[in-house]
Amino acid sequence: MQLSIRATAISAFALRLHALITLWSGEWMITLRQFESELDVRVTDILSRKKRRKLMYDDSDLAVSELYFFISQMLRFASEWIQESIDDLHALGKQIESKHFSPEAKKKDPEGSFLPDDPDAQTAVLDVFRQNWKSLTSTQRELADELLRRIKKMQEEVNSLREGLFTATAVSEATKSKQLNHYILVFTVVTIFYLPLSFVAALYALDLFSWDDPNQKVSFVVTLILVAGTTYGFAGYLVWFVRKPKRRQRLKNAKRVKSLGKLFKRQRKKDGSGSDIDSEDSDSDS
Template identity: 30%
Template sequence: MLLFDDETFSRSRLYFWIIGCLNEFEISIEDNIKQWKLFRQARIDPRLERLGDILKSTEDLGLSDELNELHNIYTRGEEVRQGLEDLQSQFRAKLATVQTLRDGLFNASALIESRSSTRLGQNVKLLTYVSIVYLPLAFCAALWAVPDISNNDTRTPFIITTILVGCATYIVVFNLESIVDILGKSYTGYRSRLLESMSEEHDSYWQSLRERFEEFPPNNEQRKPSEWWIIRYQVQKWFRRAD
């Protein structure tokens, strides 16, 4: 249940709230540890060193009491610092755990959405195939929309045409991916040759257009040229050869 969310995204909001709190706790603990270290270095350590040097040459009871009190403060401060560091380590471990759960929640949600999209695409594909079954019949019926369909001279060509058009349509549809792949590879090679030819043009317009076609990464502020410019360039080359 930790990897699935409800419609109100309550678990996601909970994870973000926990992460925010743990980050603030860690910052506060780190600041307290830093302040204690600065205070110890600025006040306690120099005073302890100074009192130690003084007591080596004198037996002042007041200074001895102050030294003992400073040692007690130093000891208690270090104990508190160690406790804060242990607490900080626990918070960091909890933070890593919550971040892992959050990432797992996002990944699981993305996987569920991907499966839903795939299922929807398959349903649309199925509906498309169903509609394709009736497409040749509708085409031929519209083509033979004549009142004397019962006549043999009209009915026989209608049946033959329907079968031929239907078979051709189904062959194309069921092999559409292979056909598109073959045409795509052919067009890619043809397109690359034309772009190379554009780079050799004396006209700066075609050279800049070729650079825009091959710009990477794409510039969001400038639209990529239409592929129709490739065909226009080819037609222009044909006319120049004819001249």
């Protein structure tokens, strides 16, 4: 009678777990729907320029990147927790079977065992327990597979949105960098334009020159023209040379060939001196 009550208690416990697993799956579904609402992107959102730009570009606080990171990490944790729940239920079944439904446990602790004394009845009770627990774990596995499938799909959506965000942000940053380079170029050109004037003016402002001399103004103008012309011409040549990648590559190749040629000549000289020494040694031996 006591064994029957214990077995009935285990069956009731399994039924209760079955109901809890259904509730567990429903709670996870509610949580995943909340995440899906944050990732819900429709065709109208892509067609609308305003909504599309919200998906493509982040604000100064990086709120969109933070949201995608948060959802991605929470989905990873959810997948791990669901898998741990499956493993825990399997481990619980093994623990109950080894403690209450195994012949070894009945020999060690007859009072704690749920098996009857009849060997045939023991096999029947153990089979019933295993079937009930297998049904329980199968139900959990089916529900968990659906949850994991939805989590995997959401992870792919998050990764797709993050890649689009990072790509658009990289293009935007590259465009801003290019514009900044144009501004720097304008500033550099203006600086180069006034640099010779400032240099010559500072030079002639020294006490070495006297502006009372009538020829001093002519000397100032000539010096200014020479310095400015040289500076502008040299700067223009550098700009022309640097803007041609092929010229830079040819220059690198020429330097490389020249260095290899020098190395080859040094090696030939070493080989020649070595051959001369060998010939002298052979002559002395003869």
